[in-house]
Amino acid sequence: MGQSSRQGMGSGQGPGDDALVVQLEVAEARLRIVLGLTDGVVFEFDAEGRYVGIWTQSDLLLTLPREQALGRTLMEVHGPQVGAFFMERLRQTLETGQPLRFEYSLEVAGGHRWFSAESMRVPHRTTVAFLVRDITQHKAMEQRLIQADRLAALGTLAAGVAHEVNNPLSYVSSNLNFISENLTAVKRAMSGVDGPLDVTFVERLLGECAEALAEAREGTTRIRHVVGDLKTFAQVETEEGLADVKRALESSLSLVTPELRHRARINRHLEDVPPVRGNESRLGQVFLNLLINAAQAIDSGAPERNQVDVHLRGEGRWVVIEIQDTGHGIPPDLLKLIFDPFFSTRPVGIGTGLGLSICHGIVTALGGEISVESTVGRGTCFRVRLPVGDEDAVSAGTAPM
Numbered sequence: 001m002g003q004s005s006r007q008g009m010g011s012g013q014g015p016g017d018d019a020l021v022v023q024l025e026v027a028e029a030r031l032r033i034v035l036g037l038t039d040g041v042v043f044e045f046d047a048e049g050r051y052v053g054i055w056t057q058s059d060l061l062l063t064l065p066r067e068q069a070l071g072r073t074l075m076e077v078h079g080p081q082v083g084a085f086f087m088e089r090l091r092q093t094l095e096t097g098q099p100l101r102f103e104y105s106l107e108v109a110g111g112h113r114w115f116s117a118e119s120m121r122v123p124h125r126t127t128v129a130f131l132v133r134d135i136t137q138h139k140a141m142e143q144r145l146i147q148a149d150r151l152a153a154l155g156t157l158a159a160g161v162a163h164e165v166n167n168p169l170s171y172v173s174s175n176l177n178f179i180s181e182n183l184t185a186v187k188r189a190m191s192g193v194d195g196p197l198d199v200t201f202v203e204r205l206l207g208e209c210a211e212a213l214a215e216a217r218e219g220t221t222r223i224r225h226v227v228g229d230l231k232t233f234a235q236v237e238t239e240e241g242l243a244d245v246k247r248a249l250e251s252s253l254s255l256v257t258p259e260l261r262h263r264a265r266i267n268r269h270l271e272d273v274p275p276v277r278g279n280e281s282r283l284g285q286v287f288l289n290l291l292i293n294a295a296q297a298i299d300s301g302a303p304e305r306n307q308v309d310v311h312l313r314g315e316g317r318w319v320v321i322e323i324q325d326t327g328h329g330i331p332p333d334l335l336k337l338i339f340d341p342f343f344s345t346r347p348v349g350i351g352t353g354l355g356l357s358i359c360h361g362i363v364t365a366l367g368g369e370i371s372v373e374s375t376v377g378r379g380t381c382f383r384v385r386l387p388v389g390d391e392d393a394v395s396a397g398t399a400p401m
Helices: 015-038 074-096 136-191 199-234 245-260 280-296 355-365 391-396
Strands: 040-046 051-056 100-108 111-121 127-134 241-243 265-270 276-278 307-315 318-325 369-375 379-387
Touching: 074 100, 074 111, 074 127, 111 136, 136 199, 136 355, 241 280, 245 265, 245 280, 245 307, 245 318, 276 280, 276 379, 280 307, 280 318, 280 355, 280 379, 355 369
Parallel strands: 265 307
Antiparallel strands: 040 051, 040 127, 100 111, 111 127, 241 276, 307 318, 318 379, 369 379
């Protein structure tokens, strides 16, 4: 366990000072025990962001060894961008006196790690303490659950996606056969095997070939779009940047349309909005889960009597997404449980029960909100609010402390 950063008091101490030193040593011994059980680190900063205390079990969880960081400021250790990110939280904690919680990742002596941090003002001092915990294993488990949910969603859509690929593939194949037959006929006509060259006949065949080729090209474009949507959704992305919400929503709509078209009309009201913090793969997972829920809330066979309305708009510094269906609705006693892990209103064996819980985790981790309104027999509306992204905040969000 690393030693405390506090220095012993000099000579001339009185009895009261000696008692205070003993109390501090006992408190720090207790703190070392707690940190040893939690793999935690405690930093203390003054109002200027200077490291005045570091308590850690091992320097492996630090960007710099303790001795090199003590007495220096966040700006000196990490530069203006990263330092500003943490200074903002430090100042806010000093001003409000309320704790703040956030997560970040960084390269430390022990490798790339994820941490959660909680800042709090130190009583009777103008300093702020940051309690930092290593949550790398938790993040790894979270990633595996997210990937399992993605695979479950793709399994739900597999039949529809296969149809979306097979349908254009069939007429691409048919058109290529047609072109091959016409080119054989053109070759015979040009060789004179069947008599004198009929230019009008050859031009007609070549024109039909051009039309068939254009249709085949449209088919391959459609296949490329489907595969691109699948690739965007399935790829594993952990780093955050600025994400295009409209593009992520449109990709999700493309994937779920085969599942929805037999159940309801899809009404799109998508405005151009600013980018948000996150990545399109994660956002696509949220939207796809909500769209699948909307589809499965509506019985198949009567699309003319049902609809799913998808809205995307900006509201000040927020981007708002609403997905509203005319399905069965959710009873009030179940509504408060739908974001709980493994809770599901679907029959046993359908879904993992993780979809909405994962949606909630992704949205809240981005500083957003997700809510639901539902009336039995009339339908459900899920509303997602995401803060507009900031380039500097995104860059600092994964920065070292």
